[in-house]
Amino acid sequence: GTRVHHHRSSEYSRLCTEADATLLDDNNPRIRRDIIRIVAQYLDSQGFTSTKVTLYDEANVKQQRENNYISDVVRLRAAVLDGEWGEVDRICASAYLKDKKHVLYSVYKQQYLELIDDNEPQKAFTTLNKHLKPLEAQQSVHGEFRDLCYLLTTKSIQDAPAFRNWDGIASARERLAEYLQSILEFEIVGRESEHQHLRPNRLVTLLRQAVAYQIESCQYHAEAVPLVPSLLSDYAPVVVPNAEQGAFAGHLGNVKCTAYVGPYAQLIASGSSDNTIRIWDTDSAECLATLRGHTSRIWDICVDRAGATLFSASGDGSVKVWDIRDLHKPQCLHTITADDGGDIYSVSLNPLESHIIMAGYDRKIRLYDRVTGRVVQTFHGHDLSVAQAVANPLGNLIISGSKDQTIRFWDMMSGSCVKSLRSHLGEVTSVATSDSGMLLLSSSKDNSNRLWDLRSLKRLCRYKGHQNTSKNFIRSGFVGDSLIVGGSEDGMVYLWDRESTNIVQRLDGHQGIVYDAKWNPKRGILCSASDDWTLKTWWFNPQATTNMAEL
Numbered sequence: 001g002t003r004v005h006h007h008r009s010s011e012y013s014r015l016c017t018e019a020d021a022t023l024l025d026d027n028n029p030r031i032r033r034d035i036i037r038i039v040a041q042y043l044d045s046q047g048f049t050s051t052k053v054t055l056y057d058e059a060n061v062k063q064q065r066e067n068n069y070i071s072d073v074v075r076l077r078a079a080v081l082d083g084e085w086g087e088v089d090r091i092c093a094s095a096y097l098k099d100k101k102h103v104l105y106s107v108y109k110q111q112y113l114e115l116i117d118d119n120e121p122q123k124a125f126t127t128l129n130k131h132l133k134p135l136e137a138q139q140s141v142h143g144e145f146r147d148l149c150y151l152l153t154t155k156s157i158q159d160a161p162a163f164r165n166w167d168g169i170a171s172a173r174e175r176l177a178e179y180l181q182s183i184l185e186f187e188i189v190g191r192e193s194e195h196q197h198l199r200p201n202r203l204v205t206l207l208r209q210a211v212a213y214q215i216e217s218c219q220y221h222a223e224a225v226p227l228v229p230s231l232l233s234d235y236a237p238v239v240v241p242n243a244e245q246g247a248f249a250g251h252l253g254n255v256k257c258t259a260y261v262g263p264y265a266q267l268i269a270s271g272s273s274d275n276t277i278r279i280w281d282t283d284s285a286e287c288l289a290t291l292r293g294h295t296s297r298i299w300d301i302c303v304d305r306a307g308a309t310l311f312s313a314s315g316d317g318s319v320k321v322w323d324i325r326d327l328h329k330p331q332c333l334h335t336i337t338a339d340d341g342g343d344i345y346s347v348s349l350n351p352l353e354s355h356i357i358m359a360g361y362d363r364k365i366r367l368y369d370r371v372t373g374r375v376v377q378t379f380h381g382h383d384l385s386v387a388q389a390v391a392n393p394l395g396n397l398i399i400s401g402s403k404d405q406t407i408r409f410w411d412m413m414s415g416s417c418v419k420s421l422r423s424h425l426g427e428v429t430s431v432a433t434s435d436s437g438m439l440l441l442s443s444s445k446d447n448s449n450r451l452w453d454l455r456s457l458k459r460l461c462r463y464k465g466h467q468n469t470s471k472n473f474i475r476s477g478f479v480g481d482s483l484i485v486g487g488s489e490d491g492m493v494y495l496w497d498r499e500s501t502n503i504v505q506r507l508d509g510h511q512g513i514v515y516d517a518k519w520n521p522k523r524g525i526l527c528s529a530s531d532d533w534t535l536k537t538w539w540f541n542p543q544a545t546t547n548m549a550e551l
Contacts, residue, residue: 029066115127143371253274258271259301261310275298277312291312297314305353442476480521483497487516494507495507
């Protein structure tokens with residue numbers, strides 16, 4: 001059909017219901033059983049009859065086990081409240097509880113804290129070693145297990161950071177009993193759904209609704225009848241921006257970095273050499289807030305998915321954490337400083353948003369735990385400063401690019417460098433991963449951006465034509481699955497076809513180096529940050545004549 005293209009007003013996007021956990025609780029037993037029935041119906045319709053029978057057999061066995069598990073939890077709750085720890089041990093050893101590690105961890109943690117409180121360090125040590133150590137992965141906050149060990153040496157439970165709020169055995173037992181009660185309510189709810197009629201072809205109907213929602217919540221459509229080629233990622237039609245949409249002026253120095261704020265990108269944040277971060281209305285380009293507090297230039301910023309918290313990395317040797325929910329009075333919540341105070345060039349979050357990844361001039365990468373407020377891992381190995389460090393989408397690796405011309409891969413847990421790539425002939429100025437986690441894009445001062453296969457670490461191709469040789473960090477990134485975008489010293493924003501590596505667009509409008517350009521799939525816009533003290537947004541305007549004729 002004919003290509004249509006319209007940008008929606010931001011008011012519209014706010015009407016879209018957020019698809020989050022409050023809408024559908026996938027841990028609710030009723031919902032879980034509904035999903036099994038829907039999957040079984042689909043298997044049946046596709047002729048996978050024996051698979052369907054196996055699925056129901058396994059579900060029924062599980063149902064029987066769950067009934068036994070429920071009666072165990074009822075007994076466990078009573079035993080905890082009475083402090084009958086012998087009975088607790090017997091129940092916890094039952095076949096139906098042994099897989100419920102989160103329950104066991106909570107119960108044994110209570111037993112251990114009571115032994116500490118009763119001044120029984122020997123028995124506490126036995127409980128720690130025998131029961132808690134194997135369940136360390138169940139700790140609710142990072143560092144909790146370490147604090148449990150620390151309790152063996154302290155005078156009181158409140159001395160350990162994780163247990164500052166300990167208010168005695170009785171109220172702790174009541175809290176644990178409430179937790180066990182909530183599990184029971186969860187498991188027992190809604191067993192009556194088994195008898196409700198299941199409409200034909202339910203799975204496909206739900207998937208069509210989900211796709212319709214994705215298309216509706218997308219701010220622009222590139223085709224008259226959107227076609228969804230795959231269910232593995234959300235619908236996001238890629239268009240090639242060809243025209244300037246907005247100009248954001250107000251910074252008093254070059255703009256190094258930019259980030260979108262919130263799920264629908266109603267706001268854009270920018271960091272500048274004027275030591276401030278500004279937050280702008282995406283549609284009107286009006287500056288709504290200026291965050292002051294850094295004493296040197298802002299090298300990098302990132303924002304959490306909710307758009308509530310912004311993180312800024314500065315030449316003053318610190319990362320600041322800002323609450324930006326109320327733009328009338330944004331607040332600096334914390335300032336994290338590195339020991340030696342060198343410039344911090346990069347700040348990013350891990351996929352769970354529980355940790356901050358910071359890196360810079362001192363060649364180290366640090367992993368900072370937001371819950372405990374401590375650096376929990378330091379990665380050493382680069383010979384020169386680190387320009388950027390990001391987590392892969394799985395969250396098990398950190399990938400960093402450095403002035404030493406290497407890209408390194410680090411194991412998040414152990415802190416060790418598991419792989420080093422040396423292929424660029426200049427400083428590496430940025431690293432980015434694709435949404436799928438399969439591809440890595442790097443930029444370097446050898447005038448090239450390179451694409452890598454993250455699984456095999458083979459180099460796939462190079463993107464050239466732009467300039468990146470001398471100035472600070474010029475970065476590149478992905479535009480959906482099919483394009484690559486990057487900044488350039490010649491003041492243009494470059495777009496390449498990912499597979500053919502051809503330049504498909506040069507966006508001309510800035511009066512100085514373009515450091516960074518980021519794509520937003522919900523709005524179908526690019527935002528670029530430049531040495532000319534401005535940001536610009538770019539979009540596809542069907543009326544605009546493309547300037548590709550000049551290429």
